[in-house]
Amino acid sequence: MRRTTIDIWVGIFVVIGVLALLFLSLRVGNLGSSKLQSPYVLQARFDNIGGLKVRAPIKSAGVVVGRIDSIALDSQNYQALVTMKMDDRYRFPKDTFATINTSGLLGEQYIGLEPGGDPENIEPGGVIKKTQSAVVLEKLISQFMFSAAEKGNAGDK
Amino acid sequence: MLDGLLSFFSFIGSRTISAVWRLGFAARFFGMLILLSGSSFRRINLTLREIYFSGVMSLIIILVSGLFVGMVLGLQGYDTLARYGSEEALGVLVALSLVRELGPVVAGLLFASRAGSAITAEIGLMKATEQLDAMDMMAVNPIARVVAPRFWGGVISMPLLAALFSAMGVLGGYLVGVVMIGTDSGSFWGQMQASVDFQRDILNGVIKSMVFGIAVSWVAVFEGYDSDATAEGVSRATTRTVVTSSLAILGLDFILTSLMFRG
Numbered sequence: 351m352r353r354t355t356i357d358i359w360v361g362i363f364v365v366i367g368v369l370a371l372l373f374l375s376l377r378v379g380n381l382g383s384s385k386l387q388s389p390y391v392l393q394a395r396f397d398n399i400g401g402l403k404v405r406a407p408i409k410s411a412g413v414v415v416g417r418i419d420s421i422a423l424d425s426q427n428y429q430a431l432v433t434m435k436m437d438d439r440y441r442f443p444k445d446t447f448a449t450i451n452t453s454g455l456l457g458e459q460y461i462g463l464e465p466g467g468d469p470e471n472i473e474p475g476g477v478i479k480k481t482q483s484a485v486v487l488e489k490l491i492s493q494f495m496f497s498a499a500e501k502g503n504a505g506d507k
Numbered sequence: 508m509l510d511g512l513l514s515f516f517s518f519i520g521s522r523t524i525s526a527v528w529r530l531g532f533a534a535r536f537f538g539m540l541i542l543l544s545g546s547s548f549r550r551i552n553l554t555l556r557e558i559y560f561s562g563v564m565s566l567i568i569i570l571v572s573g574l575f576v577g578m579v580l581g582l583q584g585y586d587t588l589a590r591y592g593s594e595e596a597l598g599v600l601v602a603l604s605l606v607r608e609l610g611p612v613v614a615g616l617l618f619a620s621r622a623g624s625a626i627t628a629e630i631g632l633m634k635a636t637e638q639l640d641a642m643d644m645m646a647v648n649p650i651a652r653v654v655a656p657r658f659w660g661g662v663i664s665m666p667l668l669a670a671l672f673s674a675m676g677v678l679g680g681y682l683v684g685v686v687m688i689g690t691d692s693g694s695f696w697g698q699m700q701a702s703v704d705f706q707r708d709i710l711n712g713v714i715k716s717m718v719f720g721i722a723v724s725w726v727a728v729f730e731g732y733d734s735d736a737t738a739e740g741v742s743r744a745t746t747r748t749v750v751t752s753s754l755a756i757l758g759l760d761f762i763l764t765s766l767m768f769r770g
Contacts, residue, residue, distance in 0.1 A: 367667025370674035
């Protein structure tokens with residue numbers, strides 16, 4: 351085997367290996383796309399966040415506008431304090447309504463933002479006041495069962 | 508009775524001592540290898556030649572098996588996901604299982620049996636034909652001249668091969684999932700990008716493949732260097748390379764996975 355042939359093949363090998371790594375990082379992974387541009391921080395308090403996780407998306411009208419940065423328990427009033435990193439291109443009015451939704455029946459949970467009509471926007475670092483907790487399926491079922499049982503009792507009399 | 512008991516204990520004792528001795532020898536050998544590996548970068552042609560033999564020559568088997576593993580993942584994943592009505596998550600399933608686990612592990616196993624066994628056989632045969640002793644006589648250190656370039660060639664080749672395996676696997680999953688079965692191409696790539704994290708998934712997979720590369724190359728050169736200088740000894744060393752490095756890959760994979768993806 352002549353030396354130049356080896357050099358060429360090793361060169362080809364290294365180049366396609368690096369290309370495969372790039373393909374994995376940019377096309378398969380999220381290195382290329384979902385970095386938020388100069389994000390700003392918003393906070394929101396929820397009574398119950400259900401199964402919400404760090405890095406879950408924040409969507410408004412279905413568009414991803416940010417990601418959850420951290421989740422902590424506020425020991426003052428025992429609410430969940432969710433810190434969100436928002437894309438700098440999007441600002442939301444002061445009376446924006448934050449809800450915890452589920453994508454699909456078994457999908458991951460995300461925070462949905464419904465903008466209100468207030469002319470002023472929330473400042474970076476501000477707090478979203480109007481929130482709605484996650485729907486906990488067990489609570490929903492037990493409420494339904496109890497109300498069904500009451501109705502059944504009322505029907506007997 | 509007493510004789511039987513004594514020979515039982517002495518059997519266990521001698522096996523333990525020889526196992527510990529081999530482990531210590533392997534560790535000292537690794538130390539020597541690192542100390543003497545300067546020359547494999549100063550004379551880079553030696554290392555390039557080994558990258559050619561262990562990396563380039565393994566390309567075909569790695570690419571073809573990556574493609575087929577990805578295609579099987581696509582078929583099996585589609586079959587299972589379709590039961591839950593979430594076929595669009597096929598891209599996530601294929602990409603995560605390849606990048607995190609199958610890429611490094613299967614590429615490592617293939618590398619161990621394709622390149623590791625060849626390295627062991629080559630070094631073992633050099634030892635059996637007294638080429639290593641001849642080098643020593645000529646004041647050429649065989650570890651620096653023969654062993655270190657083969658070790659570094661393997662260490663450099665392995666992450667690239669694992670990345671190629673994963674990339675081919677993703678393409679195979681795409682071929683089956685999107686081109687053949689007809690799930691939506693946009694959600695295949697989109698969901699994949701949304702849930703494969705660069706640091707958590709891809710970087711950890713690369714770290715895994717580096718660790719496997721070091722383990723396989725180390726075992727291969729050590730078994731070759733330590734083999735009995737006979738035809739039978741070389742064949743036994745080659746077998747031991749494949750067995751030991753495959754077990755090392757699987758064991759290390761468990762340890763690394765539990766460190767990386769716990770919680």
